[in-house]
Amino acid sequence: MDDELPVRVMLGRLLRLADYRVREYASGKEFLSSLSGHPPLCAIVDLYMPGLSGFEVQSRLSAANLKVPVVFITGSDDATLERTVRTAGARNLLRKPFSSDELLEAIHGAIGSAGRTWMGD
Template sequence: MGEIVAIVDDDEPVRRALRRLLLSLSYQPIIYASGEEFLAGLRHASPSCAVVDLHMPGLKGLDVLLRIRSEGLRIPVIIVTGFDQSGMRVKCMAAGASGYLVKPIERTEMASAIEAAIGV
């Protein structure tokens, strides 16, 4: 198995689809249903990259990104969203996101974003 990639999404079918996609790209996915669960899980796992949904109950994707950066963690974060709001890509990238993808995400698009994020 390859690099560990965290998937953070509140939607179960999306988590399953992203898991299958990452496995097909030879990454080792670890799954989290919320931003809070992911941040707590960082005590036990060190993913090479995180794919984080922008719109979740509780901590939103941008909140997760800002928390990671404020704690000095060097985990690349790719923000994903099914609802692309005007200016949100710029806002996320300015906050330190490694990528910003709009669902549905193509296999090659995800592969390129992860490779760019982890410096493969």
């Protein structure tokens, strides 16, 4: 999820081309509201969005005992973020702009570390 439409469109296209089923959300609140039923294999979450931040989304997932691996994305160059992201329980932090390969590698790692398969799980 990302509050910027061009980023959501780009991520959605890339992931569909990689054979993922994708749902795009403009906010953390919208994403969390959608989680009844089947949680996603992985969530790509921008750290800094209006409303709920990426950290707040991760915290609410944990509080609800939803084991959704998170890959954070950010445009920030704050050097302390990697440690903060790992402490929050996320699998990875990608800084914008990142390559398609970096994103796919982070997603595969997040899904694999959660003991799930990336297709049809």
